[in-house]
Amino acid sequence: MNRSEVELSGNIGLHRILECTVILNWNELMKSPTSGLVQIEYRTDATYSLEYLKVWCSTVRGYANLACEYWVCPLWSHMVGLQWVTGYNSAAFATMLESAIQHQDTHSKLAHRSGSIQIRPATEEERAAAERFVTAIVERAARPWVERLEQLEREVEALRQQVAALQASREAAETSASARRRWPFG
Secondary structure, three states: OOHHHHHHHOOOEHHHHHHHHHHHOHHHHOOOOOOOEEEEEEEEOOOOOEEEEEEEEEEEOOEEEEEEEEEOOOEOOEOOEEEEOOOOOOHHHHHHHHHHHHOHHHOEOOOOOEEEEEEOOOOHHHHHHHHHHHHHHHHHHHHHHHHHHHHHHHHHHHHHHHHHHHHHHHHHHHHHHHHHHHHHHO
16 A cells, blocks of 8 residues: 555555654655665554654664654653664754654554554655645544633633623723712702
8 A cells, every 4th residue: 555545545554654753854854855665663562552762763774763752651771761872853843753652542552563664755745735634633633622712712702791791891881880979969
């Protein structure tokens, strides 16, 4: 199944999210925008939740350099979170990867306990598809928050109207009371 078929199927899986993360940050990970290979090596636990992943960058066939690794669970030999190897760093990649891993329960799981995903340089069409895919995921994730904000805005507006009505009622009562107090004296 090619990238566009996966996109059209509506499958929002961690595999595709990781692939898109690399595609959209290719220039920050690789020296050449048109050659090379990025391989994501991963391992999951018994529930297929990610335990760790490693990102390897290769510019010469048969040789790869570790760019970064992400450990979900603490281990005596590894820190939890993303660790970059000297010479590699990408804030955008780190942000996207952190978000994907933190929200992995909302996406379909990786298919195997241990595996790898190989990503080659994307065409302009594949890059555009990756951008659309990630945009759709962000919009989908933001939708409940946007709906809640809209609801809160409606509630705040209703409260403002109630406060305005109460203030108008109080002012009317004060004006009436003031008028009654002045009448005999004025």
